[in-house]
Amino acid sequence: MKNHPIFKTLNNEEYEKIKNFFKEKRYKKDEILVKEGEYSGKAFILKEGEVSVIKESIYKNDYIITDIKAGGEEFFGEVNLIDRGFVSSTIKAKTDILVFEIEHNDFIEIIDTYPTIGVKMLWIISYNLAKHLRKADRDIVTLYNAFVEVVEND
Structure with a gap:
């Protein structure tokens, strides 16, 4: 877990202070980690296995947006650490998986107890959220342009 990008700005001492806030948890194939809405x-x-990111259509049909495999920089649900809000997609175990899970209240405790560590982690989370937001902006432009093309050609 130490090599995960969320910890890349932390030194060994800082990492040791907060590593136990991340709880190791196993989910079986087809178990839901979080549910849209x-x-x-x-x-x-995500340490081991594969999950599916699922959205519900306006017709109440589920469709897979993407699958995420362990082995790299897989960190998801970071928005939930900030606002404990509605989940935007269902995350379902595609295989048996191993994750390190952190709850909002534990993250707030890190920030309160170790503010320097909290700021470093928030910087990484903010950076990742900015990347996702920029991609979403590009996707919206692509969808808008496709929509305009369809409307103009009808």
Whole structure:
């Protein structure tokens, strides 16, 4: 877990102080980690296995947006650490998985107890959220342009 990007700005001493806030948890294939439209305060580092990111259509059909495999920088649910809000996608175990899970309240405790560590972690989370937001902006432009093309060609 130490090599995960969320910890890349932490030295060994800082990492040791906060590592136990991340709880190791196993989920079986087809188990739901978080459900779209429900509240959650959890974020996850995917250590082993594969999960599916699922959205519900306006017709109440589920469709897979993407699959995420362990082995790299897989960290999801970080928005939940900030606002404990509605989950935007369902995360479902595609295989048996191992995650390191952190709850909003534990993250707040890190920030309160170790403010320097909290700031370093928040910087990484903010950086990742900015990357996601920029991608979403590009996707919106692409969708808008496709929509305009369809409307103009009808």
